[in-house]
Amino acid sequence: MRDRTVTAACQAAASHSRAADPDDGRRLYIDGLLALRDGDADHAASLLTAALRRQPAHPGVRRNLVRALLAAGEFRQALLQADACLANAPDDGELHFARGTALNALDEPVKACAALTCAMALLPDHAPSCLNLANAWADLDDLEAAERLCRTAVRLDPALPEAYASLGYMLTARGQTTAAIEACEASIRLRPAFTQGHWNLAIAALLSGDLRRGFAAFEWRKRHGPYQRDFVSLPGCEWDGRNPAGRTILVRAEQGLGDIIQFARFLPVIRDAGGAPILVCAPAMVPLIRRMAGVRVVSSFDPLPSFDSWIDLMSLPHVLGTTLETIPGAAGYLRADPDRAAAWRARLPQGRKVGVAFAGNPAHGNDRRRSIPLDQVVPLPALPGLTFVNLQHGPAAAGLGLPDLTAHLTDYSETAALMECLDLVVSVDTSIAHLAGALGKPVWVLLAAAPDWRWLLGREDSPWYASARLLRQERPGDWRGVLAEVMRDLVHVADEAVAGGRQEQLLITVPG
Incomplete structure (x- = not known):
């Protein structure tokens, strides 16, 4: 955002600034410009906000405050200040650019597209406006338009690394x-x-x-x-993957619960090489991972145990040199608690049972692409010989028309015990899909057209989970083909159940 105006103003007024009264608005303004030039956006925003209070009519103060707020990630305030500037300068392309950038960061891509289109009309050779417009179109899933705009940004400024990355x-x-x-x-x-x-x-x-x-x-x-x-920094040295025999390796979990499940497969690799792995993870995961032989698990809320070296969980495949051909545990590496599974089995109806999860955590950054709107999947068909079991949690669980088991699925060990009683799991890309695969249960994973990296491209199988079948969107946002295939194949599963003499069951009994 910084341009020649900032640097020139800084250089011209720096000596005057040092001699001025500390409370003088001009001093605050110049110091704010210096901080912005030096990359201290937070301090610049603070100084320029103070300067604006003393000189509310000064256009340069507010304009540079917009720059500082954007650089500091204060997008809502940047939007407010840009709007205030535009009231007096409606044809200022840079302000439209700032407004669009803030809107895109606030997850309002439609409004961002409008603002950035204005910026490009006023500044047709401004590569950052073109680039941010591309990012906004990408957020709207128009990848063709986004790519075209990215290439234009590269042409306008071949030295702009952000354009190549986007x-x-x-x-x-x-x-x-x-x-x-x-x-x-x-x-x-x-x-x-x-x-x-x-x-x-x-x-x-x-x-x-x-x-x-x-x-x-x-x-x-x-x-x-x-x-x-x-x-955050940990004491001691980071493990580099070399022989762990006789050493205690602390493994720090990271990112989502599905990531913990997927990468827990590497803990036995340390164990089998003679090391003693300790996983530090979310409390909800502790009872499940604890069932892995030779693996110690502690909650992330507890004090760290003693260890010889440490590593982050998702760094394990890097230090172990993992390839598609050497992924461990594809056939399953987690086990359900047999006592918990027996308790669920006693409460479930006879016949084939299919667990369903069509929505993930709404707080996930990509949830709108990976989750299926419930109005597209309900009501679930009543298929003879087949029982649907609700594996969703929270508000999404209530929308399936099935008993909500959220209160009973207190941790992932409990969910694994329920899943052990199922014949099939049908899930979008959530921790439920990872748990089914890690248990070796048959699972159909429903994927967006642009899938997460772990599901690769063009495959119906997964090298991470041998029991998984992958069903993919043909076009972004279009779940109709995927759901049609799921429902058609579920009819075959139901027909097989009936042919095998199973009795029709429609709902499960909620455990007391």
Whole structure:
């Protein structure tokens, strides 16, 4: 956002600024410009806000406050200040750019597109406006338009690493991983320490199946804004994957619960090499993972036990050199508690039982793409010989027209025990799908057209879970074909149940 005006003003007024009264509005303004020039956006925003109180009619103060607020990630305030500026300068393209950038960050892509289109009309050669408009179109799932705009941004400014990184993201979402990797490499050549470029490269490589390169680049997540909070410093040295025999290796869980389930398969690798793995994870996961022989598990809310070295959970495939051919535990590596499973089995009806989960955690950043609107899946068909079991949690559980078991599924060990009693699980890309695969239960995973990297491209099977069958959207947002295939195949499952002499069951009994 910073331009020559900022630098010139700083240089021209710096000496005057140092001599001025500390409470003088001009001093605050100049110090704010200096802080913005030096990359201290938070301090710049604070100084410029104070300057604006003293000089509310000064257009430069408010304009640069918009820049500082954007750089500081204060998007709602940046939007308010940009709107105030535009009241007096409606044809200012940079302010429309700032407004669109803030709107996109606030997850309002439709409004962002309108604002950034205005910016481009006023500044047709402004590559950042073109780039951010591309990002807004991507958020609206128009990947073709997004890619076209990204390429225009590259043409307008071939030295803009963000444009190449975003192009890599668009191409990855369209399944063009080779071209995506090339675009990300271009962004990294321009800025070798560009976190977003490395992150996008990691996702493209992983989606392509190149796990060695992908997980090496995936280490950049530790510098990536959304995940940095997971990586506070730990005492001692980080484990590099070399012989763990006789050593205690602390493994720190990270990201979502599905990630913990998927990557827990690597803990026995440490155990089998003579090490003593300790997983630190969310309390809801502790009883489930504790059933892995030779693996100690502690809650992330408890004090850390003693250990010789440590590693982050999703770094394990990197240090172990994992490839598609060497993924451990594909046939299943978790086990349900037999006593809990027996209690569920006693309460469930006879016949074939299908667990369903059509929605994930609404707080997930990609939930609107991975979850299916409930009005598209209910009412579930009454199929002779088949019982549907509700595996969803929270508000989504109430919308399926099935008993809500949320209160009874107190942790993932309980969910695993219920799942052990099922014949099939049908789930979107959530922790439920990972749990079914990790238990070795047959699971149909319903995927968006641009799937998460772990499901790869063009496959109906998964090297991570041998029991999984993958059903994919043909077009972004269109679940009709996937659901039609699911319902058609469920009819076959029901026919087999009836042919096998099963009795029709419609609802399960909620355990007391």
